[in-house]
Amino acid sequence: MAFKMLLIKGAKPVGAAVLGFAAYKGYEEWQRAGELLKVSENKDQMKKLFDKIDTDKSGSINSTELQKALNEAGMDVNVLTVQAMMYSADKDSDGTISKEEWHALIEKILDDRTPNTMDKAAEKYAEAHQKPKGDGIVHSKVIKK
Ligand SMILES: [Ca+2]
Numbered sequence: 664m665a666f667k668m669l670l671i672k673g674a675k676p677v678g679a680a681v682l683g684f685a686a687y688k689g690y691e692e693w694q695r696a697g698e699l700l701k702v703s704e705n706k707d708q709m710k711k712l713f714d715k716i717d718t719d720k721s722g723s724i725n726s727t728e729l730q731k732a733l734n735e736a737g738m739d740v741n742v743l744t745v746q747a748m749m750y751s752a753d754k755d756s757d758g759t760i761s762k763e764e765w766h767a768l769i770e771k772i773l774d775d776r777t778p779n780t781m782d783k784a785a786e787k788y789a790e791a792h793q794k795p796k797g798d799g800i801v802h803s804k805v806i807k808k
Pocket residue numbers: 753754755756757758759760761764
């Protein structure tokens with residue numbers, strides 16, 4: 664009994680750290696998978712994608728279905744990677760990705776794409792505010808440099 668308690672006490676923090684890392688790694692994989700699975704803001708398409716992955720039509724995605732879908736999309740994933748991906752998406756830890764968890768995941772993937780959009784916006788801004796080139800006039804700013 665005492666030994667069992669010790670094991671549980673000892674295992675808990677390590678387990679939490681491992682799960683945290685798995686979720687982090689898993690989420691990185693999701694970002695990659697998001698491109699291959701053509702994750703988009705189109706909610707109908709994302710529902711269709713869910714149904715496509717949920718091959719046994721149970722209303723949730725399990726790890727076998729996920730691995731199969733990723734392999735079909737051209738992503739070579741092993742069982743560990745799929746498990747990590749499940750960890751990062753399966754918020755209630757029931758071992759499957761429900762529709763709610765799926766849509767939350769899609770939103771997160773899309774949100775994290777925003778930095779790219781921001782970069783593009785910044786690029787456009789920079790382009791629009793560039794000094795005019797080749798107008799034959801030497802600008803005072805140029806001379807100072
Ligand atoms: Ca779940």
